[in-house]
Amino acid sequence: MRVNLKLTTVAAATAALALTLGACGTSSDPGSTTAGEGKPDTSKPLVVAASPTPHADILNFVKDHLAAKAGLKLQVKEFTDYVLPNTATEKGEVDANYFQHKPYLDDFNKKNGTHIVPVVNVHLEPLGLYSKKLDGLKAIKPGQSVAIPNDTTNEGRALKLLADNGLITLKDGVGAEGNLADIKDAKGLKFKELEAATLPRALNDVDSAVINGNYALEAKLKPAQDSLALEKSEGNPYANFLAVKQGNEKDPRVVKLAKLLNSPEVKKFIEDTYDGSVVPSFGQAG
Incomplete structure (x- = not known):
């Protein structure tokens, strides 16, 4: 997980964040956080940072097939490392992320002083x-x-x-x-x-x-x-989950997405698409 990413310092991650977000145009599209307030603007699309596969694939399935009916506007931003999604979520550049498991998040928060919390488990990727x-x-x-x-x-x-x-x-x-x-x-x-x-x-x-x-x-x-x-999936603590900055768990957009990510439609999508390489692991995270 990372370009020699040992989670060394927040400064290093922040510098990399600036480069990556600039490269993908995020600097001019800072997500749905209200400027200067640090609070989500729930009238805007929910912006979720995700690893490309399978996380972004699953989110895009929700976006294309389930979100509109649920009244959810969803935007997916892909990241190819395991640091920037958390730092972007902490800074309000995105509203949520979906890429990690609990042991990794606990370690990240401890080392970086961030306040990211899990919302709902979605799947497991056996190592x-x-x-x-x-x-x-x-x-x-x-x-x-x-x-x-x-x-x-x-x-x-x-x-x-x-x-x-x-x-x-x-x-x-x-x-x-x-x-x-x-x-x-x-x-x-x-x-x-x-x-x-x-x-x-x-x-x-x-x-x-x-x-x-x-x-x-x-x-x-x-x-x-x-x-x-x-890796065996039974009893495995490494389920990947939707996560937000602490305090945003009850954002109505997050609540809607959490429900959709644990839906029968997503379960079928995961099972049909990944043939056991990714398995559903629904339920309360953390």
């Missing part, structure tokens, strides 16, 4: 281990390279996937925030920490890589078919 050189877990041998996401929560999640499949051994009690120092036995594997968005491209340079579901889909990988190992 997977992929390779262009190997045809199965048994082909993974000592000395081979494994690329993993470099952000705090997804790195720990990736290591757990590897441990669950017997490729490494973690120290006792290591949870979602595990890192390379928490590996008890690497079994000869060599690790490369990379921004999550670059991991599909890294498959040409490493023996295998642990890739987030949305980036796998963007790279035309089919997690249910192409992965060497895939």
Whole structure:
């Protein structure tokens, strides 16, 4: 998750935000926040920041098929990293975002002093281990390279996937925030920490890589078919949700969108479109 995005400082993220929003025209279209007040203008479209796949795809399905009937004007802005959607939401550049899970958000808020809160769970993207050189877990041998996401929560999640499949051994009690120092036995594997968005491209340079579901889909990988190992969805804490800045949970536009995102129509869209690579995970978030 990021161009070496370790969530280092708010200043770095803010600088990047200015560049990205300027590039996509957002500086002249600052969302639906009333200037100078910091409060949403509910007469304007709800502007939601989202990762392209599957988040923006799901939102655009809602926009094209469900929003008008519900009386909701919806605008979707795509972002290709995991920092800018939260900083844009905090600053009021967008009204909401849809791209992340709770462990990541908790870590982000803690490190950046932001006030983003979850509204409603929508889906789960199982994390997977992929390779262009190997045809199965048994082909993974000592000395081979494994690329993993470099952000705090997804790195720990990736290591757990590897441990669950017997490729490494973690120290006792290591949870979602595990890192390379928490590996008890690497079994000869060599690790490369990379921004999550670059991991599909890294498959040409490493023996295998642990890739987030949305980036796998963007790279035309089919997690249910192409992965060497895939996260289990049952009891998984990494459901992706709609989120807003604290205090905006009851914005009537947000309430309408939350209801639509948990609708039978969206459930069918997810199941029909992603064939198990993305699965519905509805319900109250947080």
